[in-house]
Amino acid sequence: MTRRIVLLGPPGAGKGTQAARVSTDFAIPHISTGDLFRVEIAAGSELGMKAKGFMDAGDLVPDEIVLDMLSARISEPDVASGFLLDGFPRTAAQAEALESRFEGGAIDLAVLLEVEEEELVTRLSGRWVCSNPKCSGVFHVVYSPPIVEGICDACGAALVQRNDDKPEAIRRRLEEYASKTSAVIDFYEARGELVRVDSSGSVEDVAGRIESAIDNAIPA
Numbered sequence: 001m002t003r004r005i006v007l008l009g010p011p012g013a014g015k016g017t018q019a020a021r022v023s024t025d026f027a028i029p030h031i032s033t034g035d036l037f038r039v040e041i042a043a044g045s046e047l048g049m050k051a052k053g054f055m056d057a058g059d060l061v062p063d064e065i066v067l068d069m070l071s072a073r074i075s076e077p078d079v080a081s082g083f084l085l086d087g088f089p090r091t092a093a094q095a096e097a098l099e100s101r102f103e104g105g106a107i108d109l110a111v112l113l114e115v116e117e118e119e120l121v122t123r124l125s126g127r128w129v130c131s132n133p134k135c136s137g138v139f140h141v142v143y144s145p146p147i148v149e150g151i152c153d154a155c156g157a158a159l160v161q162r163n164d165d166k167p168e169a170i171r172r173r174l175e176e177y178a179s180k181t182s183a184v185i186d187f188y189e190a191r192g193e194l195v196r197v198d199s200s201g202s203v204e205d206v207a208g209r210i211e212s213a214i215d216n217a218i219p220a
C-alpha cells in the first residue's frame with residue numbers, strides 16, 4: 001500500500017531520529033530536505049553553495065531553491081510506494097506546491113512532533129552527527145552516545161557537530177520555525193490531516209506513539 005506522510009516539528013524534535021525508524025517499519029523512502037542539502041554541500045555543488053550560507057545562519061533556504069530540489073527527488077521511481085518527508089514543507093508556499101503535484105491530495109497524514117523548547121535546546125546542543133554524508137548516524141552526548149566516543153556506530157566515520165547547532169543558529173532556527181512553519185501546521189490542520197504526537201520521553205516511547213498514529217490514520 002502507498003503511504004505519503006509528512007513529519008513536522010521544531011528543530012531538535014526528533015524528526016530525523018524517528019524518520020529513520022518509520023521509513024524502515026513502513027517501507028517508504030525517508031526524504032529529508034536538510035540531508036539532501038548537506039549531501040550537496042559536501043559535494044561542493046552549486047546548489048549546495050547556494051544553500052550553505054542560509055543553513056549555517058539558521059535561516060530557511062528560499063522556497064524556489066528547495067522546491068526545485070524536492071521536485072526532482074519526488075520524481076524518482078522509489079516514491080511510487082509513498083514517502084516520508086522530513087523537514088518539508090516548512091512554509092505555506094511549499095505546502096501548496098506539494099499539494100499541486102498530486103491529484104486528489106498530496107499526503108495521507110502530517111505528524112507534528114511536539115516538545116518543550118528547553119528540551120529542544122538540550123537535544124541540539126548535545127547532538128553529534130556522522131561526518132559521512134551518505135550515513136545518517138545521529139547521536140547525543142547524553143541520550144544516545146556512540147559506543148566509541150567520536151566514532152559513528154553505523155559506519156566508523158568521525159562524528160562532528162553541525163554548524164547550525166551553535167547557540168546563535170539554534171535561536172534563529174527556532175525563530176524561523178515559529179514565524180514560518182506555523183502556517184504549515186494550520187494548513188494541514190484545516191484539511192483534517194494533522195495529528196499531534198508528544199515527542200518527549202525516550203526514543204522508543206515516541207516511536208510507539210508515531211506508529212500508533214500512523215496505523216490509526218492509515219490502516220493497512
Ligand code: AP5
Binds near residue numbers: 059066091141144
Ligand atoms: P534540517 O536538517 O531539517 O534541520 P531541523 O528541522 O532544524 O531539524 P534537526 O535535524 O535539527 O532536528 P530533528 O528534529 O531531525 O532532530 P534529531 O532527530 O536530529 O534542516 C536544516 C536546515 O536546512 C534548515 O535550518 C534550513 O536552513 C534548511 N532547510 C531544510 N529543509 C528546508 C525547507 N523545507 N525549506 C527551507 N529550508 C530548509 O534529534 C536531535 C537530537 O536529539 C539528536 O542528538 C538525537 O539523538 C536526540 N534525540 C532525538 N529524539 C530524542 C528523544 N526522544 N530523547 C532524547 N534525545 C533525543
